Amino acid sequence: MKKPPLIWLNVSVFSITFLVALIGVPWYLWAQGLSLSLFVAWVVLALWSGLSITAGYHRLWSHRAYDAHWTVRIFFALGGALALQNSALHWSSDHREHHKHVDHPEKDPYSISRGFWFAHIGWMLREYQEQRYSNYENARDLQKDPIVMWQHKHYLALTLFMNIGVPLLIGLLIGQVWGALLFAGFLRLVLGHHSTFFINSLAHIWGKQPYTDRNSARDNGFLAFLTFGEGYHNFHHIFSGDYRNGVRWYHFDPTKWLIGVLSWCKLAWNLKRTNPYQIEKARLEMLMQRLSARKQSVAERLQQEYDDILADMRAYYQSRKRWYERRRMVRSLK
Template structure:
């Protein structure tokens, strides 16, 4: 039989597409859009609430009395220390100043935790973060989240400690911003927005829960070892000098100095702040290249904290260190 005379077989029909309830589908799409819009509105409201929680206009109506009392006590103790002078107490204060500020704050809280400039083996990570806790400058999560917010909103509304926003007040940037009380909800928003990958880490939660103990125990230990001179120099004077060394980075380096790089903020390099803060005063360099483990980018911009990082890298304690010299700074 020829192909032309062969009986044709019926092609199987495709199953009919299910009927779509068009009004229901439109309603579902409408609900999804409304939910997305509501989510955006909540995110925007949370963002504005977070920025507003650092606004200087709230200061005198929302004072954090524990912070104010603690910092005042440290300053009073620093003055009293001059009436209880021993060389041993001064030596301990100098050693603890370096350990808590350079290792704890500059290396641990700042370059390691906030900017991920390197990775550290677990024992070293615990040690440098403990040194940061002993500085009395806040828990690791609070410090890192606040600093990341500073970079996000540097010298714009929402910057926690800019001398160029709100009241254009250098004292606000240097000191007063610390006295502003913030609610637990504001604190949680800060963590969710700026340290989401850190906030549930067991080591950081441990320091968050035990932070108050680390403020008291060193004072007890210092007094037991060396009496009033050791307490006043090793705790009060050491903390006070370290506080101002850090605060000058927030205030002075956004007011005075020179710039190697064009950035969207007013960050500057200031040599004397670099001296008292173990290299952190090369602040314009840092804002231009925040994840770089080097703060000093020119041969004369000395950076003692980076010298420690180099030693840790050489011994394998620090690894994946981001220390490549960035694009040449302006002459």
């Protein structure tokens, strides 16, 4: 089957940012080192862009897990442009399709059933879903949000300003223009991109399934650390409307904490929580399913061992029978 045409803009962006970060960052570290001001700028922009994806694009707009004040939505819209992962409308539309058709090889935009590479980045390199982006019919509610539509309409200008203009301004302020472009620009983008992409790829093949095995999503604490709490993906896929991904108190979920702080400041409300009974019910059902499977496995193993013993006994007694028959035959000949 003929492959869809390449999206050369995406191919170029991913290739250029990766190569510049790979070559430029080690060179700069060797030539100039990493100052405290440059490190702070890098971390601040990484936090802004990363949390704008997790708390904004994902939990606010894709799943409507809470409502937020317009100032928060503008903050996330700008941070989303800084993250360079397309507009909130486009991103949320893709993500809703992913949840609706998870693991389907054609309908899930980044289905893991098509392999790690496809789920991680390959799905963005070709026109696999071109016809679906004409009206974003699965995101009609978001089209009523003026901030979402403002960002969508002006996305190119916003993302150029946020990813070139802002690092450039920071570089001028701290006297390290190239350092700011490399660390707060290129390196931040590469790390931010691939940590997000790991949720689409690694979080569907590596980890535990404590709540459901009806899809490939896994809980992975290591990925949660890389993605501001998004790694508890098995929980998320069965309770996607919950504003939390890490439901336990000890789970590392900075996105949940940020939303909680916003709620305390009256900047977020209607935080949706899954009934604890439903969570424990799902967990216990999976536990019983595993115990039943283990019990069945033990029973099958015992049955197999029993059958093997019977077969060995049958062979032994048949061998003895033949030996006695030959012995009687020899005696009769004498």
